[in-house]
Amino acid sequence: MLIKQLSVFLENKSGRLNEVLDILGRADIRIIAATVADTSEYGILRLITTDTAAAYMELKNNQVSAQQSDVVAITCDSSAADFAAKISCFAREGLSVEYMYCFSVGDKAFLILRTSDNARVPELVSRYGLQTITEHDLSLL
Amino acid sequence: MDERYFQPEIETMGRHDLEALQLRRLKESIGAALRSPFYRTRYGGAGITPDSIRTLDDLRRLPFTTKDDLRGNYPFGLVAVPMDRVVRLHSSSGTTGNPTVICHSRHDLDCWANRVARCLYMVGVRDTDVFQNTSGYGMFTGGLGFQYGAERLGALTVPAAAGNTVRQIKFIRDFGTTVIHAIPSYVFRLYEVMRESGISPQTDTRLRTLVIGAEPHTEAQRRKIEESLGVKAYNSFGMSEMSGPGVAFECPEQDGLHIWEDSYIVEIIDPQTLEPVPDGGIGELVLTTLDREAMPLIRYRTRDLTRILPGECPCGRTHRRIDRIKGRSDDMFIVKGVNIFPMQIEKILMQFRELGTDYLITVDTVGNNDEVMVEVELGDLFTDDYSQLQRLTREITRQLKDEILVTPKVKLVDRGTLPKTDGKAIRVKDLRNNR
Numbered sequence: 133m134l135i136k137q138l139s140v141f142l143e144n145k146s147g148r149l150n151e152v153l154d155i156l157g158r159a160d161i162r163i164i165a166a167t168v169a170d171t172s173e174y175g176i177l178r179l180i181t182t183d184t185a186a187a188y189m190e191l192k193n194n195q196v197s198a199q200q201s202d203v204v205a206i207t208c209d210s211s212a213a214d215f216a217a218k219i220s221c222f223a224r225e226g227l228s229v230e231y232m233y234c235f236s237v238g239d240k241a242f243l244i245l246r247t248s249d250n251a252r253v254p255e256l257v258s259r260y261g262l263q264t265i266t267e268h269d270l271s272l273l
Numbered sequence: 274m275d276e277r278y279f280q281p282e283i284e285t286m287g288r289h290d291l292e293a294l295q296l297r298r299l300k301e302s303i304g305a306a307l308r309s310p311f312y313r314t315r316y317g318g319a320g321i322t323p324d325s326i327r328t329l330d331d332l333r334r335l336p337f338t339t340k341d342d343l344r345g346n347y348p349f350g351l352v353a354v355p356m357d358r359v360v361r362l363h364s365s366s367g368t369t370g371n372p373t374v375i376c377h378s379r380h381d382l383d384c385w386a387n388r389v390a391r392c393l394y395m396v397g398v399r400d401t402d403v404f405q406n407t408s409g410y411g412m413f414t415g416g417l418g419f420q421y422g423a424e425r426l427g428a429l430t431v432p433a434a435a436g437n438t439v440r441q442i443k444f445i446r447d448f449g450t451t452v453i454h455a456i457p458s459y460v461f462r463l464y465e466v467m468r469e470s471g472i473s474p475q476t477d478t479r480l481r482t483l484v485i486g487a488e489p490h491t492e493a494q495r496r497k498i499e500e501s502l503g504v505k506a507y508n509s510f511g512m513s514e515m516s517g518p519g520v521a522f523e524c525p526e527q528d529g530l531h532i533w534e535d536s537y538i539v540e541i542i543d544p545q546t547l548e549p550v551p552d553g554g555i556g557e558l559v560l561t562t563l564d565r566e567a568m569p570l571i572r573y574r575t576r577d578l579t580r581i582l583p584g585e586c587p588c589g590r591t592h593r594r595i596d597r598i599k600g601r602s603d604d605m606f607i608v609k610g611v612n613i614f615p616m617q618i619e620k621i622l623m624q625f626r627e628l629g630t631d632y633l634i635t636v637d638t639v640g641n642n643d644e645v646m647v648e649v650e651l652g653d654l655f656t657d658d659y660s661q662l663q664r665l666t667r668e669i670t671r672q673l674k675d676e677i678l679v680t681p682k683v684k685l686v687d688r689g690t691l692p693k694t695d696g697k698a699i700r701v702k703d704l705r706n707n708r
Binding site: 137139140141142143145148169171173174176178192195196197198199201230246 | 650651652653654655656657658659662663684685686687688689690
């Protein structure tokens with residue numbers, strides 16, 4: 133249910149995103165999901181990859197500021213109503229969602245969430261019967 | 274006789290007597306300087322004689338001597354004795370013009386060795402010690418300077434010279450080295466190689482004391498050296514123009530470097546106005562030699578930034594202390610009437626674990642105001658939360674403002690992207706005059 137996400141600091145400079153992706157590309161890293169959020173000066177690229185540990189080492193060796201962290205990955209169908217139902221479970225338990233992004237493969241959608249308290253996620257998952265995915269599942273996608 | 278001091282009568286001399294000694298030697302130095310072609314022209318033309326000096330304050334009326342003066346009068350224009358009295362010279366590499374050459378008589382070498390011996394003795398080095406010098410020998414003054422100083426106090430002195438780390442470690446173990454002189458970055462190298470070879474500095478060597486210098490380093494780096502090697506590390510300050518090592522040195526208190534005032538008159542000046550800076554304020558170190566006969570230098574602008582530490586030292590020495598070197602005066606810039614030294618900014622930035630080591634200060638005119646921008650590279654990303662990054666930026670800004678009195682714009686940048694020339698980081702870019 134908790135999977136590794138790679139966050140990468142990106143200065144707002146044209147070509148920087150390319151440089152980072154090139155580094156990962158040379159190391160044969162596959163990207164499953166990605167999102168970039170930014171402020172006026174810098175952005176953070178968030179990635180789910182097939183091998184986060186390897187991707188992290190690759191970036192570190194190339195002097196790129198990066199971090200691995202845990203995010204929650206759950207599945208749902210791609211209807212807005214189901215999205216809402218899944219998200220509301222967190223709110224009901226007093227957990228806030230700091231950010232979220234999603235992707236879909238076929239008719240399956242995957243939600244990647246950062247919550248305010250990862251320690252409480254397992255309890256919540258079992259209470260609401262949420263379907264989570266593991267890193268192994270991801271590698272099979 | 275007090276065991277703590279190499280020359281107790283000089284090291285603990287009362288200020289009144291010390292200043293009387295300085296005044297007497299200053300007059301002699303000026304008399305000697307006037308025998309050199311350079312000072313004869315510069316001082317003689319202005320009617321300056323030893324009698325122009327009645328108090329130490331009178332020194333302030335004399336013109337400065339600069340590195341350009343040394344280069345412009347290369348090689349022997351400042352020599353004040355007949356050449357047969359000169360027994361050695363040291364020269365800089367001269368990569369940026371004529372080298373600077375410093376000539377020594379037998380008397381000068383004797384005084385120099387004595388000062389270095391005094392420094393080493395101060396931090397507990399005795400004739401029973403084995404002193405290994407990893408300085409380059411040859412023209413670099415850290416080699417022969419420490420060699421003669423350590424021999425003077427009777428230590429077994431190993432002129433290992435620079436490089437070949439495996440051999441250095443073999444010497445350390447085989448000769449029972451207790452004291453090493455090295456630049457800080459080389460100490461870390463020694464430690465790495467020891468670790469890789471499974472040698473524990475604490476149990477497999479007799480190392481006790483390190484003398485570090487010739488390279489800027491922070492207090493945190495010193496503590497790291499002390500912890501990793503299980504030694505005490507002392508800061509050494511010198512420069513070839515002032516003979517070499519042995520100008521100023523830390524005592525066991527490790528709180529500032531005693532500068533030997535029987536050999537040098539210390540002034541701290543504002544590099545812009547050239548006016549004296551009160552004790553405690555940062556400025557450029559200006560030194561006058563008091564016991565060098567072959568090549569006396571009067572009011573030599575060292576370009577090094579430091580300050581006089583006010584107050585007496587508990588070690589009992591009366592010679593005043595300077596702070597560790599804060600950078601070069603050429604790097605200083607002025608914003609809104611405030612003198613700012615890159616070292617002040619660096620000191621703050623280095624306290625943040627979240628940051629990397631490179632930074633760039635840009636000064637520019639925005640509208641009618643001069644603004645300071647500090648770009649600093651991030652270390653490993655410690656969060657992926659924007660508010661945390663913004664909080665970090667705000668905290669850096671606040672602490673910088675407290676230090677430099679101007680609010681800078683702080684920008685986090687990617688690692689390895691700040692400009693470098695010849696592999697050396699550029700620290701300050703002043704764009705104000707380019708418009």
